[in-house]
Amino acid sequence: MSIVSFDNVSKIYTSGDHELYALNKVSFNLEKGKFVVILGPSGAGKSTLLNLLGGLDSPSEGTITVSGKDISKLSDNSLADYRAATVGFVFQFYNLIPTLTVYENVKLVSEISKNALDAKEMINKVGLLDHLNNFPSELSGGEQQRISIARALCKNPEILLCDEPTGALDSETGVMVLKLLLDMAKNYDKTIVIVTHNQNIAKMADVVIRVKNGKIRSIENEEHPLSADEVEW
């Protein structure tokens, strides 16, 4: 059963008479509980794809359906509600609120999410219970990213969207974070979409979507993806 469906979706930026297709008539479906990697060089349109799926932006043409709901023509407020209920984000630069403690950063989402999970338990799951009262600036990059994962999952969303989640980390920490991300997604039965240009991460995915010049070049389903330990980093 597909949880995400893109139907002829385009995103067009106009400057003067010039039209630029960031995405050009893209169509695909994603199944619930899968680990999806969107792969492509910079400028290919993968971030646009993620932004549309995450409800940060609306398509110029076409329809996006998530959990049976058309999100392509929602108002600003409805989009905010959609983001609050349906998607959890993990960013390259973590984007924690610097003035809130670790606990408060995770707890924060319970203000907007109706079926939020217990914040402390989530922090415990990412192994940072000792740092509950620390500020983000007192943590390492890897630790901050783990908190960011805890925050994303605490909302109890249907889909986890990750934009280069290991991009700012050294490779060892990156692998650890990635493992955690996948484990958590599996444990909580979440669909996970990662945007990256890192080919290695693609080796672990159930589905790999390759994007180039605003178009989908290929969609590959992997029957037996490798585990993080099996990938050569």
Added chain:
Amino acid sequence: MLIKKLLRTAWSYKSQFISMIIMMILGIGVFLGFNMEWKTIEYDTDRFFTETKYADYRLYSENGFTKDDLKKITSIKGVDAATRFLSVNLDIKGKDKKALAVDVSENFTVSTFKLMSGKKYDDKSEEIWLSDKFAEKNKIKTGDTLTLLFQGTEIDFKVAGLIKSGEHMICLADSNQVMPDFNTFGFAYITPSKLTAILKEKMITAATDKMTAAGMPEDLAIKAATKAVDKEAIEKAENEAFSAINLRSDLNKTELEDLVKEKLGKTLMVVSKDDHVVYKEAMGEATEGKTMGSILPVLFLAIAILTMVTTMHRIATKEKTQIGVLKALGFKNRTILLHYSFYGLFIGIVGSALGVALGYFICKLVMSENGMMGTYFDMPYWTAATPTFCYPIIAGTVILLSLISYLSVKAQLKGSAADALRPYTPKAMKKSFLEKIPLFSKLNFATKWNIRDLVRHKSRFAMTLVGIIGCMILLVGGLGMRDTMSGFLDLLDNDISHYATKVNIVENTDIKAVKPLIDELDADYESYVGISIDGYTATLDIVSNDNGKISVIDEDNKEIDLKDDGVYLCLRLKDKAKVGEYIEFSPYGSDDTYKAKVLGYNRSIMTESITLSAKAADLLGIKYSVSALYTDKSSNDIKNSDLISGKQDKKQLMDSFTSFVEIMDTMVIILVVAAVILGIVVLYNLGIMSYVERSRELATLKVLGFRSKKIGHLLISQNIWLSALGVILGLPAGIITLKWLVVALASEYELKLMLGPLTYLVSILLTFGVSILVSFMVARKNRKIDMVEALKSAE
């Protein structure tokens, strides 16, 4: 090429640049305006006083001065010039309730006038020289005839010329009047020979009346009277008329007093120009200007400079990568520093130039013939003078601004080009002492977020608070000043004065002579006598208020039932003696000294005085003459008499305050407008800074699914909390400022600080209003937050 970048960068920070320039304009403008105001008062009045030979000292004697007295005074070493002087208020016939102070300066070497148009002064002339301002208001031209009433006699005068005089630069009928009314009261000069002629005629008429009343036929009576009024009699009348000697001298007051006593053999009341109403008020205005010029503008300038510091720092950090790029490209540090210092220089120069224009405008608003002072001063010169110290301060401010930009950028230039290329990282978050309070953890996340944000950006927090407090101070100060003044007028109108007409009595009139008139008018009366309290000049105010026409009030504005076994000191004399102690004073012109018990303190409206009941004065054995009567009769129902020198309606008296209140209103409007501009500029600028500094956090919240409205609330709630804090701190600060303003602007009255509920309400609401308006302006921006862009950068 760098110039192009400079202009484009300036454009991209236009709201910050514009707000900094506005703050500079306000700071320099208010600073210069108020300082130019007092300097111009000093400069213009000094020129006018010198030109019209304003007297340095005035000697008063109840019995007048003889020519011999004048000779003796003139012979004192150190007295440059002296004249017998007379100034008497006369009503104008045919013009309802209009009067002139008619002056005679015998030698015309002291207390003269400046001719504006018409004939030159000629001491043989029969004509009159009239105040040009009064003439203009009453449409009187040179050559017209004026009829004055002198103790019931009508005298015609031809207007020889139109004049201005230092002696009447502030043209007030008597000490009860606060503001000139050029339409109803003016001044004029006549020659001594004309005075002699008037006195002679008056005496002949009086003698004739007496004789005809005794049964003598009129023609015989006139002949006999003309004979009886001989040279000696006229000279005696003249001597009595000249109750003052005005002189110019560099001697100090005590020296002069001693020398006068030595020459004339008696103590006289010596009033230096510092105690003469015109000079005193003019210098008082200058001092008020100085006070205003030293505190208020400093507040504005300080806020302008602090805004500059925070904003330039903010711009420099935002420009950090640009600075890094320039450095990486190979530009020398010096070039980059020069480039960015130019921002401060640019703001400084543009702000100062426009600020100088604003300062000139403010100065002219106050100091010009049609400006605020034009309703107070009647003088020929209205220039604009700048105190010398203003130039280095303005230049210093421009240099300081350049230095601020220089230092802000210098901080970003530290280390290698690679360091400079890295984006600016704000200070890491540390736990503040607030976190240790148990209650803190119970706060919701928005409150915690806001509190920590303020702790993290302390300078922004402090500046916002200063802006709100400043706004509040200006509002409470301005509106409170108005409340206090209108409370004062209410007090004067309703609690102190219960009469319809004040009747001024001719000088040196004994109580016995006035008694029939007092009974006829069912009046209360008052007597003013100049006294010395151990060398300190004050007024003895003897009050008979059995008919309830005038009241004496205490510090709390409650009526005092005057007791007869002592005296009351006005609030300004509080430090002279405690209640229960004895105070000594001696009237000028006599050698008697009186000692009386202090029964309490009273609020004196105008004069610095010792008040006592008529009975108390009798018990002490003080001889006095009646100065004024207060009656319920309207002025038209009071017959003219030799005893009456003038009549004044209470309404007329209260109306004289109108222009005073108008001046006050203008000041209040200036202060309120300044408060609102200050509030909007400071808060908007800092609001934008706060928004920019938090844009990444706000974008994160938006991505997480917070609605724009909720994020807006977060921003607004911080401003509301800051506003509340600012209002709480600003209110007492405003009251302190008001107290200071009352002392600085109205030290000549004993004002009771009054603040109406409306003032509290308007000040608080307006401050909140400004703050919330600005918050909404800023919060609206968050709808346009680019979520994607904000998430790309690292903090």
